[in-house]
Amino acid sequence: MRVAAVIVAAGRGERLGGAVPKQLLDLGGRTVLQRSVDAFISSGLVDEVVVVLPADVLAGASVELDHGGAPITVVAGGARRQDSVARGFEAVSGEAEVVLVHDAARPLVTRDVIARTVAAAGAHGAAVAAIGARDTVKRAETRDGRPVVKVTLPRDEIHLAQTPQGFRREVLAEAIALGASGVEATDEAMLAEMAGRPVCLVEGDVGNMKITTEADLRLARAIVEGEQAGRGVAMPPRTARIGIGYDLHRLVEGRPLILGGVRIPYERGLAGHSDADAVCHAVTDALLGACALGDIGQLFPDTDPSWKDADSLALLQSAVARVGEAGYEVVNIDVVVVTERPKIGPHVAAMRETLGRALGLDDGAISVKAKTNEGVDATGRGEAVAVHAVALVGRR
Numbered sequence: 132m133r134v135a136a137v138i139v140a141a142g143r144g145e146r147l148g149g150a151v152p153k154q155l156l157d158l159g160g161r162t163v164l165q166r167s168v169d170a171f172i173s174s175g176l177v178d179e180v181v182v183v184l185p186a187d188v189l190a191g192a193s194v195e196l197d198h199g200g201a202p203i204t205v206v207a208g209g210a211r212r213q214d215s216v217a218r219g220f221e222a223v224s225g226e227a228e229v230v231l232v233h234d235a236a237r238p239l240v241t242r243d244v245i246a247r248t249v250a251a252a253g254a255h256g257a258a259v260a261a262i263g264a265r266d267t268v269k270r271a272e273t274r275d276g277r278p279v280v281k282v283t284l285p286r287d288e289i290h291l292a293q294t295p296q297g298f299r300r301e302v303l304a305e306a307i308a309l310g311a312s313g314v315e316a317t318d319e320a321m322l323a324e325m326a327g328r329p330v331c332l333v334e335g336d337v338g339n340m341k342i343t344t345e346a347d348l349r350l351a352r353a354i355v356e357g358e359q360a361g362r363g364v365a366m367p368p369r370t371a372r373i374g375i376g377y378d379l380h381r382l383v384e385g386r387p388l389i390l391g392g393v394r395i396p397y398e399r400g401l402a403g404h405s406d407a408d409a410v411c412h413a414v415t416d417a418l419l420g421a422c423a424l425g426d427i428g429q430l431f432p433d434t435d436p437s438w439k440d441a442d443s444l445a446l447l448q449s450a451v452a453r454v455g456e457a458g459y460e461v462v463n464i465d466v467v468v469v470t471e472r473p474k475i476g477p478h479v480a481a482m483r484e485t486l487g488r489a490l491g492l493d494d495g496a497i498s499v500k501a502k503t504n505e506g507v508d509a510t511g512r513g514e515a516v517a518v519h520a521v522a523l524v525g526r527r
C-alpha cells in the first residue's frame with residue numbers, strides 16, 4: 132500500500148506572536164516543521180511527503196528541509212486550511228492509495244500513532260488519531276454574560292481529534308470536493324463525515340500536542356530536551372557545550388609577565404616557549420575542549436620554532452577561529468588566576484578588555500577573578516602562576 136503524507140504548515144501561528152512563523156521556530160535544534168517531516172520520513176511508513184507552506188514563507192525561500200533523500204514536494208498553501216490540504220493533495224502522486232494529513236504544529240507525533248492511522252485508513256477508508264477526554268466535559272451556555280454549565284457530556288463518548296488523519300485516496304478526494312463547494316470544516320475528517328463516510332478513531336498520543344501558544348512551545352521544548360537527555364544523544368545544533376582549561380607557568384627572572392594579553396609590571400615573568408601567557412593558554416584550552424578539538428599542545432607544539440615567543444593572543448584567536456569552523460561561537464568565559472604576587476586585581480579590567488577583543492565579545496561576557504593560594508604550595512610561595520578557565524560555546 133503506497134502512503135503519502137501531506138504536512139500542512141499553512142497557518143501563520145499568530146497566537147504565538149513574533150516574526151518567525153511558528154513552523155520555523157526552533158525545537159531542540161530542529162524547526163517544528165522539520166521535526167514533523169522527520170517523524171513521517173523516519174517512520175518508514177510513508178512513501179512520499181508533501182509539505183504545504185504559506186505562500187510568503189515559500190517565496191521567502193527561508194525554509195530548508197533536510198529530507199534524507201526521501202521524495203518530498205513543497206507547495207504553497209491557500210486561504211483556508213482545507214484549501215491548503217487541497218493544494219497538497221494535488222501534489223500527491225497518482226499511485227498513493229492512502230493519504231495522511233498532518234498538522235505541522237504537531238511535531239511530536241510518534242511512529243505508533245502514524246502506523247495506527249495508516250492501518251485503519253487503509254482498512255476502513257478514513258481514520259483519525261484521537262485521545263479520550265480525561266477531564267469531565269461540560270457544555271456551557273451564556274447566561275447574564277457568564278458561562279454556565281448546560282449539560283455534562285458523557286466522557287467516554289468524547290474524543291479529542293489530533294492529526295494525522297488518514298484517508299483512502301477516493302475518500303479524501305470526496306472530502307476535498309465538499310470543502311471546495313463552500314462547506315467550512317475544521318478538519319478533513321469532518322468533511323469526510325459530512326460526506327457520509329465513517330471515520331474510525333485510533334489511539335492518538337497525549338504527547339502529540341499541537342503547538343499553538345508560548346506555553347505549548349515551552350512544554351514541547353521541555354519534552355524534547357527531556358528525551359534528548361534521557362537518550363544521551365549528541366548535542367543537537369544551537370545547544371551549548373562547555374570546556375575547561377588549566378595552565379601553570381613558573382615565575383622566573385628576566386622574563387616579562389604577560390597575563391590575558393596585558394603586560395604586568397613585576398620583577399619576574401613566566402617561563403615558557405611562547406610569551407607564556409597562562410591566562411590565554413587556559414582559555415585556549417577551554418575553547419578547544421568545549422568543541423573536543425584537542426589541546427593547545429597539539430595545535431601549537433612547543434617543538435615548533437614558529438611559536439617561540441609567540442603572542443598567545445594570536446594562539447587564542449586561532450582557537451576561536453577553529454571553534455567557528457566547528458560551527459560554534461563563544462558565549463562566555465570565566466577565568467581564575469591563582470598567584471600570590473603580584474596583585475592581579477588592578478589589571479583585571481585591562482585583561483577583560485583585551486580578552487574580549489581577541490574573542491570578539493563584549494567584556495560583559497568575560498570574567499577574570501584573582502585568588503591567592505594562602506601561601507600553600509609552589510603557587511602560594513610565589514614560584515608559579517596557575518590559571519583555571521571555563522568556556523561556554525553555542526551552535527550558531
Ligand code: MG
Nearest residue numbers: 378379409412
Ligand atoms: Mg602554557
